[in-house]
Amino acid sequence: xxxxxxxxxxxxxxxxxxxxxxxxxxxxxxxxxxxxxxxxxxxxxxxxxxxxxxxxxxxxxxxxxxxxxxxxxxxxxxxxxxxxxxxxxxxxxxxxxxxxxxxxxxxxxxxxxxxxxxxxxxxxxxxxxxxxxxxxxxxxxxxxxxxxxxxxxxxxxxxxxxxxxxxxxxxxxxxxxxxxxxxxxxxxxxxxxxxxxxxxxxxxxxxxxxxxxxxxxxxxxxxxxxxxxxxxxxxxxxxxxxxxxxxxxxxxxxxxxxxxxxxxxxxxxxxxxxxxxxxxxxxxxxxxxxxxxxxxxxxxxxxxxxxxxxxxxxxxxxxxxxxxxxxxxxxxxxxxxxxxxxxxxxxxxxxxxxxxxxxxxxxxxxxxxxxxxxxxxxxxxxxxxxxxxxxxxxxxxxxxxxxxxxxxxxxxxxxxxxxxxxxxxxxxxxxxxxxxxxxxxxxxxxxxxxxxxxxxxxxxxxxxxxxxxxxxxxxxxxxxxxxxxxxxxxxxxxxxxxxxxxxxxxxxxxxxxxxxxxxxxxxxxxx
Numbered sequence: 001x002x003x004x005x006x007x008x009x010x011x012x013x014x015x016x017x018x019x020x021x022x023x024x025x026x027x028x029x030x031x032x033x034x035x036x037x038x039x040x041x042x043x044x045x046x047x048x049x050x051x052x053x054x055x056x057x058x059x060x061x062x063x064x065x066x067x068x069x070x071x072x073x074x075x076x077x078x079x080x081x082x083x084x085x086x087x088x089x090x091x092x093x094x095x096x097x098x099x100x101x102x103x104x105x106x107x108x109x110x111x112x113x114x115x116x117x118x119x120x121x122x123x124x125x126x127x128x129x130x131x132x133x134x135x136x137x138x139x140x141x142x143x144x145x146x147x148x149x150x151x152x153x154x155x156x157x158x159x160x161x162x163x164x165x166x167x168x169x170x171x172x173x174x175x176x177x178x179x180x181x182x183x184x185x186x187x188x189x190x191x192x193x194x195x196x197x198x199x200x201x202x203x204x205x206x207x208x209x210x211x212x213x214x215x216x217x218x219x220x221x222x223x224x225x226x227x228x229x230x231x232x233x234x235x236x237x238x239x240x241x242x243x244x245x246x247x248x249x250x251x252x253x254x255x256x257x258x259x260x261x262x263x264x265x266x267x268x269x270x271x272x273x274x275x276x277x278x279x280x281x282x283x284x285x286x287x288x289x290x291x292x293x294x295x296x297x298x299x300x301x302x303x304x305x306x307x308x309x310x311x312x313x314x315x316x317x318x319x320x321x322x323x324x325x326x327x328x329x330x331x332x333x334x335x336x337x338x339x340x341x342x343x344x345x346x347x348x349x350x351x352x353x354x355x356x357x358x359x360x361x362x363x364x365x366x367x368x369x370x371x372x373x374x375x376x377x378x379x380x381x382x383x384x385x386x387x388x389x390x391x392x393x394x395x396x397x398x399x400x401x402x403x404x405x406x407x408x409x410x411x412x413x414x415x416x417x418x419x420x421x422x423x424x425x426x427x428x429x430x431x432x433x434x435x436x437x438x439x440x441x442x443x444x445x446x447x448x449x450x451x452x453x454x455x456x457x458x459x460x461x462x463x464x465x466x467x468x469x470x471x472x473x474x475x476x477x478x479x480x481x482x483x484x485x486x487x488x489x490x491x492x493x494x495x496x497x498x499x500x501x502x503x504x505x506x507x508x509x510x511x512x513x514x515x516x517x518x519x520x521x522x523x524x525x526x527x
Contacts, residue, residue, distance in 0.1 A: 013184035025192055027168035031087065031159045032200070035094030036152055043099050043151075044144060047106025048132065061104065068100045072161050077282055080165060084291045085250070085278060090159070090167035097158050098151035105147025109140025145208035149201050156197040160189065165286075166250065166276035170196075175279070176253040178433040247527065249275030250283050250292030254433070255504070260320050260458050262296070265506075268318045271525035280403060293508060294524065298322075300352050300405060300502045302359025310513035312506045313520035321475035322454035322503040324350075324405075326413055330491040332396060332447040339396070339448070340495060342420035343413060345382055347496035355405065355500045362404045369404070373411035383419050395424045399437055399446035402430040405502065409450035441492060451494075452502060456482040475501065 014021060046064075050057040072093065079089035113136050121131045137144075160171030170189040177185030255261040256277055266272055273294065278286065286292045288307045297304060297311075304311060326343050333340050358376060361367045377383035396417070400410035407429055414425040428446055431437045434455060440446045457471065457478055471478045483494035506521050518524050 010184050010187050013188060017188065021173075021188055021192065024168060024170050024172055024189070025196070028156070028159055028170045028193065028196060031090055031094060031162055031167065031169055032152065032155045032196075035091045035159075036098055036148070036155055038091070038095045039098035039102055039151055039155075040148055042095075043102030043147070044106050046099070047103045047144075048110065048137075050103070051107045051110035051136075052132070057107065061107075064100045064103050067096050072097065072158050073164060073279070076161065076165050077285065080282055080285050080291070081289050084289070085166045085276060085282075085286050087162075087167050089165060090162035090169075094155045094158055094162075098155050101147040101150040101154070102144070103147075105143045105150075106140065109143030110136045112143070113139050142208065145204065149204045149208070152200040152204060153197045156193060156200060160193055163253075163277065164279035165282055166278045172253070172277065175277075176257060178435055182435075246274060247293040247524075248291075249273045249294040250278050250286050251275055251296050252280045252283060253277050255296045258458055260318075260454065260504070265318055265521070268316055269521055269525040273524075287507065287509060290509070293512060295507050297505045297507045298405070298502045299505045300355040300359060300500055301505070302356055302361070302363040302404065304505070304507065305356065305360045306364035308510050309507045310510040310518075312508065312513070312518060312524055314503075314506070315520040315522050318521070319504045320454045320457065320471075321478055321501055322452040323475055323479060323497040323501050324355075324409065324450055324452055325479070325497040326409075326448055326495040327441075327451045327456075327486065327492050328448040328495060329441060329444070330487065330493050331444075333493055336394070336396065336421065336423060338421040339417060339423070342417050343448075343495045345416055345420070346412065346498055348499040349380055349382070350376075350499045352500045352502075355502065358408050359404050362408065369407040370411045370415075373408050373415055377412065377415055377419075383415060393422055393424075395426050396448065397426045397428055397446045399431055399440055399449040400427075400429045401434070401437060401449075402432055406450050409498070413448060413450070438490075442490065453478045453482050453494075453497075454503065456486065456494075 046060060050060045075093050075096065076089060079092055083089040083092065110132075117135060117139070118131055121135045126134065159169050160174055162169045163171035163175045170193045173185045173189030174193075175189075177183065177187075177189065249262075251262055256263070256275070262275070275294075276292065283292070283295050284297070284303045284307060287295045287309070297309070299311065303309070326346075328339065328343075354376070358372045361372045362369055374383065398410050398413050398417075400406035410427055410429055414427055417423055417425055428440070431440065431449075434451075437446070437449050437451075441449070453475070471481055479494065479497060486492040486494060506524065508518065508524075513519075516527060518527065
């Protein structure tokens with residue numbers, strides 16, 4: 001697609017989804033402003049404290065520096081058990097990330113005030129508190145405003161990750177676009193977020209150049225509004241907690257919007273369920289912490305066993321087959337035909353139970369994916385005690401998506417190829433979605449990755465409703481179709497399937513499912 005066509009398609013998307021774009025933009029502004037205001041209040045206070053009491057400076061700066069180094073998604077995951085999902089943990093995370101530039105710039109601004117100026121103020125009879133508020137802080141204001149401007153830009157960017165815990169914002173479009181291979185969605189989140197960061201920086205820059213009186217009035221109005229907002233937010237949080245009665249779902253964007261996902265499930269089983277969108281890994285944690293009651297998972301996921309979850313039977317056979325198989329670039333197979341021969345050794349070698357057990361060992365027993373893959377191959381007699389690493393001369397690249405099972409499969413492919421060929425394998429793990437992996441394959445950045453037939457049928461290939469309905473009932477037909485079309489459209493070849501079918505599963509906590517007497521999805525629909 002050419003540049004003009006891309007922009008035209010993006011413009012049409014914005015027009016058709018303008019209400020949602022404005023809603024997400026408002027949510028993004030809300031998250032950024034509230035967290036920034038809290039960070040300004042505490043950050044300036046802390047900066048003043050360490051400037052006055054020098055003994056605490058190194059300790060405090062070390063703490064705020066350490067917070068800044070924590071990966072944002074990891075911080076959100078850490079906050080989830082304490083504050084649940086939604087706006088509250090997102091605001092706390094953003095506030096913590098905004099602290100460093102404000103604290104450091106406040107401290108620097110105060111300590112950089114010329115000593116002679118402070119001595120003159122004291123000689124005029126000013127007390128220490130008067131020197132601070134009438135001399136040091138006004139002179140330090142340019143430094144402080146620069147820190148606030150930096151914090152605002154950081155917060156706009158980090159706020160895009162709030163979509164992972166159902167807090168909304170422009171990150172929701174970005175997350176959906178990556179998972180659904182939709183460029184328009186990615187642009188609809190990324191472009192407004194970039195413009196918003198520039199807008200905040202420009203506004204704060206203009207305020208920075210204003211008089212002290214204008215800055216004071218602006219601060220009073222802004223912080224007064226934020227105080228009222230936080231009071232309302234706290235009341236709503238308490239009210240929603242006390243009123244909770246209906247079941248709440250938590251689903252990743254890919255499941256919500258794909259054709260074999262949530263909307264089709266509602267249609268087939270004739271029911272509706274309130275839900276929030278969230279990241280897959282945090283989704284399981286939210287279910288275990290009783291923040292949500294129903295989630296979508298995968299039938300071989302080790303976390304089903306780890307969290308003692310109940311898989312509701314798909315008694316109307318809604319979900320299509322998801323057979324796992326290696327997908328490779330045709331060019332790499334033509335160049336190294338021994339890859340095809342070595343990966344063929346894995347054909348039908350992994351059962352659903354075995355894949356679930358491997359996932360469990362990584363998720364719950366905290367073993368490394370490489371260790372689990374090695375154990376499995378040795379158990380199956382597919383791997384000797386030593387590999388032929390000394391004879392490697394060429395390197396190929398294997399990728400994976402960002403979840404446990406894909407990590408394990410990538411390591412299986414690596415070990416079996418290195419055992420049976422003269423090739424060395426470089427792993428590129430943790431791609432954020434199918435779109436990113438496909439782009440990497442097309443650009444020759446990876447050569448092989450594990451994929452599922454259902455994903456290819458519904459997300460990668462162009463099919464109509466009738467074709468899909470005819471194929472769904474027969475896993476072999478689905479495999480043949482996606483292999484043929486992948487070769488035709490992308491020059492990718494599907495190698496023999498691995499044996500297990502990792503289709504979607506609707507999951508609940510076992511104790512809750514038992515209490516409500518829910519055995520299948522139809523029971524859930526009738527609840």
